[in-house]
């Protein structure tokens with residue numbers, strides 16, 4: 001197997017982008033319209049007034065940092081990530097590596113409690129922080145998915161959220177921790193979202209396979225999204241907001257109206273970055289296809305129906321940067 005090395009990347013200037021900002025406390029039909037526009041144009045948006053309490057977020061951040069500041073030998077007790085647990089540099093099983101360490105967890109409370117024993121010296125505190133955080137972001141994800149269905153004028157407005165509400169949902173939770181770059185002088189090289197000459201790939205270019213990702217990070221930049229044709233833009237960090245992005249399954253279920261956009265995380269700051277991602281996914285046996293309202297003679301079905309299990313198997317057999325949704329396109333396209 002050829003193993004890619006996380007080489008320093010070209011220090012091209014990457015411009016910052018101001019993603020669409022959705023205020024969840026605004027009038028419902030306006031919110032759903034703006035979410036649909038953002039998902040069609042960028043596949044990404046920032047969410048403010050999201051209702052997840054500062055306390056829930058702070059507890060999760062504290063537990064994440066407690067874990068990553070442990071000595072490597074202790075962190076390795078929670079690994080290797082096959083697929084769940086602690087991983088360092090290796091992403092997935094197909095030779096992808098990056099300047100990142102992470103904890104990958106499934107979202108089942110029982111398995112979180114069991115795994116907490118190898119992660120934390122205070123397993124109950126760790127598992128209640130994770131379970132509380134996942135519960136809150138799942139509720140938020142369901143609300144966003146209902147708003148999306150309403151904005152798309154789909155009759156069954158819970159068609160997307162039902163999948164992640166299901167007790168068998170295959171949703172995941174991931175904590176990523178990226179090392180700082182070497183900065184000679186913190187004053188002259190402040191933490192910034194611009195690319196530095198010593199930037200390295202933390203988490204390589206990819207799209208998220210699931211329905212929806214709810215991401216947040218500390219106040220350190222690194223996330224970039226692709227506008228296509230090799231153009232990357234930097235998403236400035238904002239710890240008060242969630243960054244929401246469309247996954248491959250939602251691109252298929254919206255019959256290609258919403259975009260599952262490629263993104264990556266670079267290490268380009270003097271401070272370490274920690275991000276937390278909730279990936280809302282269907283149960284393995286659930287069928288993924290676009291609702292009838294989104295399939296018309298002018299817009300025929302773009303992707304053949306598939307189960308999430310089938311899609312996941314394909315995704316996990318491929319490299320991080322591979323375009324897996326193309327394998328499921330219907331013949332007429």
Ligand SMILES: C=C1C[C@]23C[C@@]1(O)CC[C@H]2[C@@]12CC[C@H](O)[C@@](C)(C(=O)O1)[C@H]2[C@@H]3C(=O)O
Nearest residue numbers: 091092093096208209315316317318319320
């Ligand atoms: C190389 C891989 C890592 C990944 C599984 C895959 O084979 C391709 C998709 C990758 C990804 C990206 C988004 C999430 O971080 C993730 C957990 C997922 O579901 O798909 C990772 C997978 C992983 O790290 O195991």
Ligand SMILES: O=C(O)CCC(=O)C(=O)O
Nearest residue numbers: 174176203223265275277
């Ligand atoms: O750390 C980040 O900002 C991005 C992480 C990411 O894309 C992922 O975990 O899938």
Ligand SMILES: [Fe+2]
Nearest residue numbers: 206207208263
């Ligand atoms: Fe991602």
